[in-house]
Amino acid sequence: MxxxxxxxxxxxxxxxxxxxxxxxxxxxxxxxxxxxxxxxxxxxxxxxxxxxxxxxxxxxxxxxxxxxxxxxxxxxxxxxxxxxxxxxxxxxxxxxxxxxxxxxxxxxNAADQRKWLRHTAWPADVFPLRKDASFEFPVSSSKLELNPEAQLATRNSRLETGQTDDYPFVRVEGEGVHEIPVGPVHAGTIEPGHFRFSIVGEGVLRLEERLGYKHKGIEKRFEQMTLAEGAKLAGRVSGDSTVAYAWAYAMAVESAAGMTPPPRALWLRALLLERERVANHLGDLGFLGNDAALGFGLAQFLRLKEDWLRMNAALFGHRYLMDTIAPGGVARDVTPEGMAIMRRDMGAMEGTVALLKGVYDEHAGLQDRFIGCGRIKPDHADRLGLTGLAGRASAVAWDLRAQFPPVPYGEFEVRMATHRNGDVAARVTVRFEEIFESLRLLRLILDRLPLGELASAVPTPPAGALGIGWVEGWRGEVLIALETGPNNGIRRLHPHDPSWQNWPLLERAVLGNIVPDFPLINKSFNLSYSGHDL
Amino acid sequence: MYHLLKQIIVTGIKTEAPPQPDETLRVTAERLRAEILDYFAGALTIRHVDAGSCNGCELEIHMCNNPYYNLEGLGIKFVASPRHADMLLVTGPVSRHMEVALKRTYDATPDPKLVVAIGDCGCTGGIFGESYASCGRVSNVIPVDVAVPGCPPTPLAIMQGILTAISRKA
Incomplete structure (x- = not known):
């Protein structure tokens, strides 16, 4: 086009x-x-x-x-x-x-007119992102006294008055059909959301998601902040993608202000982004093994991830690299010694991941669970807009680092991982390939990291300036759309997570599978609730 | 199978020493009798509730069970239902949309029970604070015994908070 x-x-x-x-x-x-x-x-x-x-x-x-x-x-x-x-x-x-x-x-005239992020926390006639939205809210609708005895006496009456979220799920009816409601509090250590399964026997006829439980007013919160303060909040839209969001935010601010950070800062941002990608893929590969009953995989990959996080803490001061990127540049530098340690560490890690890939590939029980499970065919992926890592496992050949490479990715000819099977096995393979590619990129960055300043001053952008940040995070493309306010303020900011696109496809991926395979399929997508609910 | 077994042997045992309890993390005076704490100290079950976090704290709670920290090795394990739990480990500012779910989870947890709030947001509301959509700190919604600051707190800090909640006051 x-x-x-x-x-x-x-x-x-x-x-x-x-x-x-x-x-x-x-x-x-x-x-x-x-x-x-x-x-x-x-x-x-x-x-x-x-x-x-x-x-x-x-x-x-x-x-x-x-x-x-x-x-x-x-x-x-x-x-x-x-x-x-x-x-x-x-x-x-x-x-x-x-x-x-x-x-x-x-x-x-949209076919689906149901509410989505709204539950019952604020009144029906209140629209929080309107500029004139002023409404009184109690600090907590039921702030507890410090005396536990008094709390016990009042709790039950409070729960009775607590409104429930009357969401009109689509009902599947017929002989033998029943529903399994799951969440918002899930059985594992994961984020909250509600899943409504309609099943016959063990087979899933329909899955419907109800999200929005984590809506905590992030977009409104941005409007109360300056451009400098917003960087910290951007890094907490989705904690596992803090580098991607912080970079996208910095990119949006720099775009609005019409400035470019120094080259060393951009190269270090790429280094941080690839380290974030590797950390998340290592964790996911461990949990995917575990969800298919190979505890060995979880122990081994989490050990590697822990080593990786400790290296992050030693070199950049934070295990998940939060607050290392700010508008104008980066907050942390690496020393030549740090670069040598990183290089040595990566060599050892790469060998172990290759060995573990061999174990996963040859493990009959694991492959039996992975192959054909939770499939999104390429034509569905294309028609429904699957994106990011999950998209690349279903032949959606899209990776910003290869398509529109920002500095420094243009130097590297990033090799995009793409597969056509669209099942759990394909999403596992994409993760393995992306770890190896990220390690290659990290070595290139370490070899050619330019010298120079870590940050440049960001001039005050005029009120009403637009800025867009667009970064390929580990899960997919993260977008930040910014409009500045007066005095370095934020008038409007929309952070966008690729999970918006992929959550509806998860509903599709489980069709025809059995309920016990849902955790495995869900993990293979590993979508963000916080980044979506905002 | 040979590679799998060999890798287990080559890796060896990675577990490190657990942290000591830290009384400064305690929010409310001990509510449970010492005899009960002694039972918990041998076999504690935890139900985690994410009440609105950014997911950063969850990453570190996961890491508590990696081979280095091996929380289960201390007799402390995560369970799938609040009805099986002695302790709730709660993260996040409590979003208003999770307020009822958190209270119901608290009520479903049998007495005697403990609550540990995890992370800066759980302790104070953090960067999200209190708003039309957020109730702020966990203790605004349910009683909290121990609060662990950090963004996110390290696995050692989380373990220290858990161990503080089940330790007798010195």
């Missing part, structure tokens, strides 16, 4: 990634989406904004992939709704519903 094919006035945004921005009317909104879809493009994110305090109405924004980069279109509208695009991009369904929950304006 060439840019001139769109009948839209487009303006390039400064910054590390090729991004174009343009305003559209309601007709162009759908036409542009259809044009992108017809050429095989995808919807990366959809979010809303409120301009009523400055004489406008609401606006809805979409980020779409095109041949030359990212197309960000904005549709300002004065009525209560905008045209639905969930028929063009099915992934838009939940995003549009979230816009309605937070702004009170939704997609017109």
């Amino acid at each position: 060439k840019l001139e094919d769109f009948q839209i006035e487009l303006k390039p945004l400064p910054g590390a990634m090729p991004v174009w921005h343009g305003r559209v009317d309601a007709r162009q909104w759908r036409t542009a989406c259809q044009q992108v879809r017809d050429k095989g493009g995808r919807l990366v994110a959809l979010w809303g904004s409120d301009n009523s305090d400055r004489g406008g109405g609401f606006a809805v924004h979409a980020a779409l992939t095109v041949q030359s980069g990212l197309l960000v279109i904005e549709l300002p509208f004065s009525g209560g709704s905008f045209p639905d695009i969930s028929d063009i991009f099915p992934a838009a369904n939940r995003m549009q519903r979230a816009v309605r929950d937070l702004f009170g304006v939704g997609a017109e």
Whole structure:
């Protein structure tokens, strides 16, 4: 899709990634989406904004992939709704519903009009992301006294008055069909969400997700912060992807301010991002072995991950590399000794991972559970918009590091891992291959790390400046869309996790599988709840 | 199978010494009698509840069971239901959407029980604070015995918090 094919006035945004921005009317909104879809493009994110305090109405924004980069279109509208695009991009369904929950304006005539992020925590007539949203809330709807005896007496009455979330799940009916409700508090040490299985015997007929339990007002919180303060919050949108979010945030701020960090800072960011990818893949490979009853895999991979995290702590001061990236550059440097230790450590680790890959590949019991389990076929992945690591296991050949490489990735010719089987086995294989590729990239970075400053000053961007950050995290592409406010403030910020796209595909992946395979399939996607619920 | 067995032998035993309890982590005075704590010290079961964290604390709770820390080696294990648990390990600022679920989980845990809040958000509400969507610290919603700061706290700090909750005051 060439840019001139769109009948839209487009303006390039400064910054590390090729991004174009343009305003559209309601007709162009759908036409542009259809044009992108017809050429095989995808919807990366959809979010809303409120301009009523400055004489406008609401606006809805979409980020779409095109041949030359990212197309960000904005549709300002004065009525209560905008045209639905969930028929063009099915992934838009939940995003549009979230816009309605937070702004009170939704997609017109969309097939699915149910709430999504809204439960019952705030009143039905309150839309938290509106600029004039002012409503009193108690610190806690039931703050406890410090005396435990008094608490016991009042707790039961409180629970009775606690509203329940009346979500209209789709019911499957027929002889022998029954439901298994799971969550929000799950049986393992994982994040909260609700899964509703409709089953016959052990076979899954339907799975429906209900998320939003972790909604803690991140987008509103950003609007109370300065651009410098926001970096810390960006690194806590999804704790396992802190580097990806912090880099995307820094990229967005640098784009709005029209500045470029020094080369050494960008190379160190890539080093941190690849270290984050390896840490997460090691952990996932361990848990995937464990979920298929190979405890050996969990012990071995978590040992490797622990060594890796300790190296992070020793070299960068934090096991998960939080707060190492800030707008303008990076907060930590590496010494030549540190680089030598890292190189030596990687050599030993690579050998062990290769050995463990051999054990996994040849373990009949493990392969019996992995192969054919939780399959997303390539045509479904394409039609429904699967992305990131899970997408690459279903022939969606998309990796920002290869497609639109920011500095320094352009130097490395990143080898994208892609497979076609789309099952748990394919997602395991992609993880193994990406670990080896990340180790190759890390060696190249260490060999050629340029000398120089760690950070440059970030000039104050004008109010109303736009900035986009777009980074290939370990799970998939993370997007940060920023509009600045006056005095280094944040007017609107939308962080977007690839889990938005992939959660609906998990519902599909379990169809026809048995309930006991769900934990394994779920783990093979390992999607973020926090990054999605915001 | 040969490679698997060989790798187990080559790896050897990696487990390190556990941390000592730290009384400064205690939020409320001991609520449980010493005899009960003695029972817990030998075989403690934990139900983890993520009440709204960023998932960072969960990563470190997972790591408590890696071969270096080997929490289960101390007789402390995670269970799938609050009805089987002696202790709740709660992370996050408590999102309003998790408030009822957290209270119900607390009620489902049989007495006598302990609650350990994990992470800066669990201790104070952290960077998310209190808002239309967040109740803030865990002790705003259920009683807390021990609170472990950190973003996220290391596995050793988490273990120290757990061990403090089941130790007698010196």
